Amino acid sequence: MPLVKAGFVVLDCAEPEKLAVFYTELLEGERTDVTANRIEIRGADGTRLAFRRDMNATPPSWPRPENSLQAHLDFAVEDLDAAERKIVGLGGRPVEAKEAPGPYEERGYADPSGHSFTLRRTVAATPKQG
Template sequence: MTVPKTSVLVLDSTEPEPLARFYATLLGATVEPAGGDPDLLFVTGRCGAFLGVRRDLGAAPPSWPRPEDSQQAHLHILVASDALDEAEREAVSLGARPVAAVPNGTLDRRTDLRRYTDPAGHSFVLTAAPPVTV
């Protein structure tokens, strides 16, 4: 029998409090201390932790979207397809910066996927949620 587990992606940041508040506001969640670690915050919602943000005084933002660098990791935030424009306005008003990815020299012009960096430089996308099948 497998022991029940859960996982959470943790982002490093020199200033975890404002970054955790950014994601909590964007995701309609709250910021909670992570128990015994004073340098770790969890962004939590009804279903538990969405994301962790950890203090790392040496953290440097990723250099993506430079063509020679990879994203290494990024968040996909799923949104109803008819709410993408509203979600984009909300993210930008909170401090997200739009990113124009240029794979192989051509712009990605899909409207169902929007690329950004958070205020600390981590990449994330807003993308249309897949249809739910019952």
């Protein structure tokens, strides 16, 4: 048995209740623990996130350099467009770091509290034929 087990990625925010709703819906998950200042969730695929109340939390400014990226989450999806519609419907927003021609293989977003995350198109299990 390992001495240290993987825990949670914890996002500081002023309103953990609202952020927990966003990610619970996005990840089709459930709340696993709730205290006055922290909410933990587990996504349908086992992803574990927590949201900690910090009234002085300042969201990152990425892609602007003033407050840097700090940290971000990556999520794998099969359909970028469908995932984007869901994110926007839940209160998130696209973050355009640069103009890229053609279809994106990954896209950047901010959750309702301003934390950055990326959607990456999943790679097909078998190579294309032809």
